[in-house]
Amino acid sequence: xxxxxxPDDFQVALATSVVVFGFDGANxxxxxxxxxxxPYEGAIILPSTVVHPNEDVEATARGLVExxxxxxxxxxxxxxAHADVYRNPVxxxxxxxxxxxxxxxxxxxxxxxKANYRWVNADDVPAMAYDHDSVLEYAKERLKRRVKRRPIxxxxxxxxxxxxxxQRLYECALGKSFDKRNFRRKLLKSAxxxxxxxxxxxxxxxxxxxxxxQFDEKKYRTMTLRGYDFVF
Amino acid sequence: xxxxxxPDDFQVALATSVVVFGFDGANxxxxxxxxxxxPYEGAIILPSTVVHPNEDVEATARGLVExxxxxxxxxxxxxxAHADVYRNPVxxxxxxxxxxxxxxxxxxxxxxxKANYRWVNADDVPAMAYDHDSVLEYAKERLKRRVKRRPIxxxxxxxxxxxxxxQRLYECALGKSFDKRNFRRKLLKSAxxxxxxxxxxxxxxxxxxxxxxQFDEKKYRTMTLRGYDFVF
DNA sequence: TCAAAAGTGTTAATCCTACACCCATGC
DNA sequence: GCATGGGTGTAGGATTAACACTTTTGA
Numbered sequence: 001x002x003x004x005x006x007p008d009d010f011q012v013a014l015a016t017s018v019v020v021f022g023f024d025g026a027n028x029x030x031x032x033x034x035x036x037x038x039p040y041e042g043a044i045i046l047p048s049t050v051v052h053p054n055e056d057v058e059a060t061a062r063g064l065v066e067x068x069x070x071x072x073x074x075x076x077x078x079x080x081a082h083a084d085v086y087r088n089p090v091x092x093x094x095x096x097x098x099x100x101x102x103x104x105x106x107x108x109x110x111x112x113x114k115a116n117y118r119w120v121n122a123d124d125v126p127a128m129a130y131d132h133d134s135v136l137e138y139a140k141e142r143l144k145r146r147v148k149r150r151p152i153x154x155x156x157x158x159x160x161x162x163x164x165x166x167q168r169l170y171e172c173a174l175g176k177s178f179d180k181r182n183f184r185r186k187l188l189k190s191a192x193x194x195x196x197x198x199x200x201x202x203x204x205x206x207x208x209x210x211x212x213x214q215f216d217e218k219k220y221r222t223m224t225l226r227g228y229d230f231v232f
Numbered sequence: 233x234x235x236x237x238x239p240d241d242f243q244v245a246l247a248t249s250v251v252v253f254g255f256d257g258a259n260x261x262x263x264x265x266x267x268x269x270x271p272y273e274g275a276i277i278l279p280s281t282v283v284h285p286n287e288d289v290e291a292t293a294r295g296l297v298e299x300x301x302x303x304x305x306x307x308x309x310x311x312x313a314h315a316d317v318y319r320n321p322v323x324x325x326x327x328x329x330x331x332x333x334x335x336x337x338x339x340x341x342x343x344x345x346k347a348n349y350r351w352v353n354a355d356d357v358p359a360m361a362y363d364h365d366s367v368l369e370y371a372k373e374r375l376k377r378r379v380k381r382r383p384i385x386x387x388x389x390x391x392x393x394x395x396x397x398x399q400r401l402y403e404c405a406l407g408k409s410f411d412k413r414n415f416r417r418k419l420l421k422s423a424x425x426x427x428x429x430x431x432x433x434x435x436x437x438x439x440x441x442x443x444x445x446q447f448d449e450k451k452y453r454t455m456t457l458r459g460y461d462f463v464f
Numbered sequence: 465t466c467a468a469a470a471g472t473g474t475t476a477a478t479c480c481t482a483c484a485c486c487c488a489t490g491c
Numbered sequence: 492g493c494a495t496g497g498g499t500g501t502a503g504g505a506t507t508a509a510c511a512c513t514t515t516t517g518a
Contacts, residue, residue, distance in 0.1 A: 001265040001266060001267060001268055001277065001279065001280065001348055001349075002267075002268050002269050003247065003267070003269075003277075003280050003281060003282060004269060004282065005245050005282055005322055005323065005325065008284075008285070009245040009246075009282055009284060009285065010243050010244060010245045010323055010324075011242050011243075011244075011245075011285040012242060012243075012244045012245060012246055012285055012326075013237050013241040013242045013243075013244060014241075014244055014315070014326065015235065033233040034233060035233060035234075035235070036233055036234050037234050037235075037236060045233065045235075047233065048233070048235050049235060050235060050236065050237055050241055052240075052241060053240070053241065053243040053244055053324050054317060054324070055317070056315075056316070056317055057313075057315045078312050078313070080310050080313075081289075081310070081312075081313035081326075081328045083246070083288075083289045083328060084288070085286060085287070085288055090237055091237065091242055092242075092285050092286070093237065094244075094246065094313075094326060094328075096313045096315060096326075116233055117233075145377075145381070148461070149377070162470090163470085163471090164469085164470080179508075179509075179510085180470090180471085180472095181471085181472070181473080181509095181510090182507075182508070182509085184471085184472090186506095186507095201469095201516090201517090202469075202470085203468095203469085205467090205468065205469080206468065206469050206470080206516090206517090207467075207468050207469065207470090207515070207516040207517045207518080208468075208469060208470050208471085208514075208515040208516045208517085209470085209515080209516075210469080210470055210471085211470085211471090229380070229461070229463050231461050231463065231506095231507085394497090395497085395498090396496085396497080411481075411482075411483085412497090412498085412499095413482095413483090413498085413499070413500080414480075414481070414482085416498085416499090418479095418480095433489090433490090434496075434497085435495095435496085437490095437494095437495065437496075438489090438490095438495065438496050438497080439488070439489040439490045439491080439494075439495050439496065439497090440487070440488040440489045440490085440495075440496060440497050440498085441488080441489075441497085442496080442497055442498085443497085443498090463479095463480090
């Protein structure tokens with residue numbers, strides 16, 4: 001079997017886009033950007049960058065996330081390569097996309113305001129340029145599958161969080177709702193959570209304070225590596 | 233957010249490799265090839281080909297599978313892109329890999345003998361050139377996950393097959409073994425199988441003939457699209 | 465005292481697991 | 492008649508799904 005390249009074959013460029021998920025306590029959010037310069041000037045896109053021919057794709061994507069959010073957080077997960085011949089008007093560009101999960105906080109929010117980025121509800125993302133709509137669709141699909149095989153939350157939730165927050169997160173990620181008692185029982189049985197002795201008022205409207213939990217980090221890591229079958 | 237390409241960025245080449253799984257009734261097999269020409273002359277590789285700058289990646293991969301096996305079969309599934317800077321000594325080559333599942337038959341086997349391909353047991357694949365070992369590892373991982381979410385077998389088994397064949401297939405794919413009665417009950421409950429009134433001798437050594445089943449195609453397709461949670 | 469969200473148990477149905485023997489046939 | 496794989500049922504434990512009321516607090 002021959003696999004021979006001619007100089008003419010080295011004519012493709014690389015790009016990477018990142019679907020950055022965040023969770024604001026009520027909804028899953030996605031980070032979007034506004035395109036500057038041609039083509040698609042002013043269009044909404046996913047945070048994206050050129051990958052130069054001597055650069056590592058994942059390292060470039062990681063740099064992009066850090067530049068945009070100021071955070072280095074949980075590992076990136078590679079999504080499909082998007083490689084349609086005419087997906088980019090400037091030439092053949094193969095986009096290798098990733099997703100990652102980061103914690104939202106106020107500092108992050110205000111940093112973003114200065115830059116040309118904003119968070120939008122994951123189910124309410126406006127139409128984007130290139131094929132970024134389908135990159136996002138695929139990322140949401142992958143997140144759904146991921147939730148059933150490995151825990152999420154460590155990167156998305158604050159260090160201490162309430163049962164309702166984590167339930168809401170799972171509901172957003174999977175797009176359905178759960179019975180409070182059953183959800184609670186299942187999570188506690190998994191022994192993934194540690195009960196703290198702190199209480200908080202979950203929202204301004206909530207009167208009664210609720211208990212805060214945190215992840216058992218060791219267990220969380222084990223489950224992240226080994227995987228499980230969570231049948232929600 | 234700017235994403236601007238310079239002419240220097242268009243210097244990358246594309247390749248695609250395919251992990252072709254087959255099932256011989258007893259073991260999962262993978263199709264491997266022998267490299268002709270430099271670099272890695274004579275090395276074992278996955279079936280691979282250059283993707284020219286104006287070619288669609290998936291179509292090229294599909295053409296590769298058809299050329300090698302003479303079959304056009306079940307859809308290809310995209311695996312990760314492999315894009316390490318120095319993965320190919322001739323220059324920066326991004327490999328977008330796929331896996332597919334095809335039926336083994338005798339005609340196919342003898343065609344292969346003429347060409348430079350051969351089937352090897354999926355758990356016994358020799359070391360390969362480039363990063364094809366890790367492409368294969370990832371493909372096996374993906375197949376495992378796939379088995380739990382969608383049915384397999386339609387593309388891997390003959391039209392009519394015995395319970396033991398399909399059980400053996402699932403055992404190979406997941407790398408563990410199941411209780412005969414429990415497996416049978418579960419598959420029958422899924423209503424994925426139609427019982428035929430034919431019987432066969434499964435192997436030469438088997439004395440008693442066993443019943444043949446086929447897939448309920450409509451149900452199979454529904455489950456392929458919708459997915460399920462098979463907790464084997 | 466009322467509004468709002470927090471928290472809590474039980475039951476019935478289903479599913480999973482583990483387990484061992486007889487059957488039909490070819491040799 | 493015996494060796495080979497084909498085929499079958501059950502019981503105990505675990506897991507799920509569905510369900511509604513009381514508690515705590517701030518306003």
